[in-house]
Amino acid sequence: MRIDIITIFPEMFEGPFNHSIVQRAKNKGLVEIYLHQLRDFTEDKHRKVDDYAFSGGAGMVMMIEPVAKAIEQLKSERNYDEIIYTSPDGDLLDQPTANTFSTYENLIILCGHYKGIDERIREHFITKEISIGDYVLSGGELAAAVIVDSIVRLIPGVIGNEVSALSDSFQNKLVSPPVYTRPRDFRGWKVPDILLSGNERLIEEWKFEQSLQRTKQRRPGLLEEE
Numbered sequence: 579m580r581i582d583i584i585t586i587f588p589e590m591f592e593g594p595f596n597h598s599i600v601q602r603a604k605n606k607g608l609v610e611i612y613l614h615q616l617r618d619f620t621e622d623k624h625r626k627v628d629d630y631a632f633s634g635g636a637g638m639v640m641m642i643e644p645v646a647k648a649i650e651q652l653k654s655e656r657n658y659d660e661i662i663y664t665s666p667d668g669d670l671l672d673q674p675t676a677n678t679f680s681t682y683e684n685l686i687i688l689c690g691h692y693k694g695i696d697e698r699i700r701e702h703f704i705t706k707e708i709s710i711g712d713y714v715l716s717g718g719e720l721a722a723a724v725i726v727d728s729i730v731r732l733i734p735g736v737i738g739n740e741v742s743a744l745s746d747s748f749q750n751k752l753v754s755p756p757v758y759t760r761p762r763d764f765r766g767w768k769v770p771d772i773l774l775s776g777n778e779r780l781i782e783e784w785k786f787e788q789s790l791q792r793t794k795q796r797r798p799g800l801l802e803e804e
C-alpha cells in the first residue's frame with residue numbers, strides 16, 4: 579500500500595511514522611508513506627499557501643493553486659482509491675472505515691490548516707472527508723497520523739499475535755474484555771479465577787460476556803447500529 583500525505587508540516591510525522599507498528603510496516607515493505615511539502619507546489623518566492631477569506635472575518639484559507647497542483651501531479655502518476663481531506667465536519671473515522679481503507683492500494687491524505695481549504699478543492703478533488711472526532715485541531719497532521727495508524731496495523735503481515743488486530747475493540751461491534759498478566763495476585767488484587775482455570779470454552783464465554791456487558795455500559799450505541 580502507498581500513502582501520499584500533502585502537508586505544510588511534514589516534520590510532524592517523524593514521531594508517529596518512525597516508531598512502533600508503522601515503522602515496522604515500512605521496514606517490512608508493507609506500506610510506503612510519502613510526505614509532500616505543499617510549499618514545494620507554490621510558484622512565488624514566499625512559498626505562500628494561504629490567503630484572506632472572501633467572506634472577510636478572522637482566519638486565513640488554504641489556497642487552491644498549490645493544493646490542485648500537488649494532487650494533480652500525484653494523480654498523473656497513479657490511480658488513487660480515495661483522496662481524503664481531514665476535516666472536523668467529515669465522516670467520523672471508525673473501525674469499518676479503517677478496515678476498508680486498509681484494503682486500498684493508493685491513498686492521498688490532505689492536511690488542512692488555518693480556517694480550512696478553499697471549498698472548490700473539496701468539490702473537485704476530494705473523494706472522502708474524514709474527521710477523527712467532534713473537536714477542532716489546529717491542523718490535519720495529527721488526524722492524518724491517526725488515520726494512517728488505524729489503517730496500517732490492519733494490513734496483513736504488519737502485526738503478529740501479540741497485538742492481534744482482529745480481537746480488538748469494535749471489530750465485532752463490541753469493545754474488548756479486560757486483560758490481565760502476571761502476577762496472579764498484586765497486593766491482594768486478584769486475576770479472575772476463570773482465566774486461570776485452563777478451560778478454553780469457559781474462558782471464551784467469560785470474555786464474550788465481559789465484552790457484551792462493557793459494550794452495554796460504555797458504548798451502547800454500537801449494539802444499536804445495524
Ligand code: SAH
Nearest residue numbers: 664665690693694709710714715717718721
Ligand atoms: N474552521 C474549521 C476548522 C479548521 S481547523 C472548522 O470550523 O471546521 C484546521 C484544519 O485542521 C482543518 O482544515 C482540518 O484539516 C484539520 N482538523 C481540525 N479538526 C479536525 C478533526 N476533528 N478531524 C480531522 N481534521 C481536523
